[in-house]
C-alpha cells in the first residue's frame with residue numbers, strides 16, 4: 001500500500017488528512033497514534049475508499065485506486081478487511097451467519113436480502129466461515145446469537161467477518177477503544193496472529209500508547225492530519241509523544257472501558 005501526498009478535505013472545509021506519504025509492506029504491523037481529530041480514521045477510510053481522497057495518490061496492490069468508482073470500489077473493499085470501534089454486527093443473527101454476511105457486505109442489493117438468503121450458503125462457504133471463527137478462537141460460539149456475546153467476543157466476530165473476505169490488507173479503527181484491558185489484549189493478539197499467519201499488513205488506529213508500542217512494529221504519529229513521526233517503537237521518545245498529542249497528552253494513556 002502506498003500513498004503519495006494523500007489529502008482529504010471534507011465538504012465543510014476540514015482538512016482531515018494532509019499530504020500523507022506512506023508505504024506499507026506486507027510484513028508490517030503498523031500502529032497509528034494521535035489525539036482525537038488527528039485524522040487517523042479519515043486516513044483508514046481513504047485507504048479502503050469508504051471516502052474519496054481529495055488529492056494525492058493511493059496505490060493498493062500495485063493499482064492506483066485514488067479515483068476508482070462503482071464496481072471497482074467494491075473490488076477494492078473486498079481486498080481490504082476493516083473493523084471499527086463499534087462492531088456493526090447483525091444482532092439477531094448467529095455468530096456464523098454474521099461471518100457469512102461478511103462475504104456479501106459489499107454487494108448492497110444482495111446485502112439487503114441477506115437475512116432471508118443466509119441459509120442458502122453452500123457447505124463450502126459455511127466451512128470457510130467456520131474456519132475464520134476458529135482462527136479468532138470463538139468457533140464454539142458459532143450458533144449463538146450475536147447480541148448475547150461480550151464486547152471482546154463481538155469484536156472477534158467482526159474480525160472473523162472481515163477475514164471471510166480473504167483480505168489482502170487489514171485495517172482496524174480503534175478496535176479496542178470500548179473494551180476492558182483483558183478483552184483489548186485478546187483482540188490485539190488476534191490481529192497479530194492474523195498478521196503472522198496470513199502474512200498480510202495490519203494498520204491499527206490506537207489511542208492507547210502502551211498497546212501501540214507493544215504490538216506495532218512501526219509507529220505512525222499523526223497530528224492535524226499530517227504524519228509527524230514514523231518510527232520503530234523503540235525509537236519513539238517522550239518528546240515525540242508530546243509533539244503528537246500536544247496539550248492532549250492525557251489521551252495517550254488510553255481510556256479503556258471499565259473492567260466488569
Ligand SMILES: Nc1ncnc2c1ncn2[C@@H]1O[C@H](COP(=O)(O)OP(=O)(O)OP(=O)(O)O)[C@@H](O)[C@H]1O
Nearest residue numbers: 010012014016034035036037038039040041042043
Ligand atoms: N464526515 C466529516 N465531515 C466533516 N468533518 C469530518 C468528518 N469526519 C471527520 N471530520 C473531521 O476531520 C478531522 C479528523 O477526524 P478523524 O475522525 O479522521 O480523526 P481521528 O484521529 O480518527 O479522531 P478520533 O480518534 O476521535 O476518531 C476532525 O476535525 C473531524 O471533526
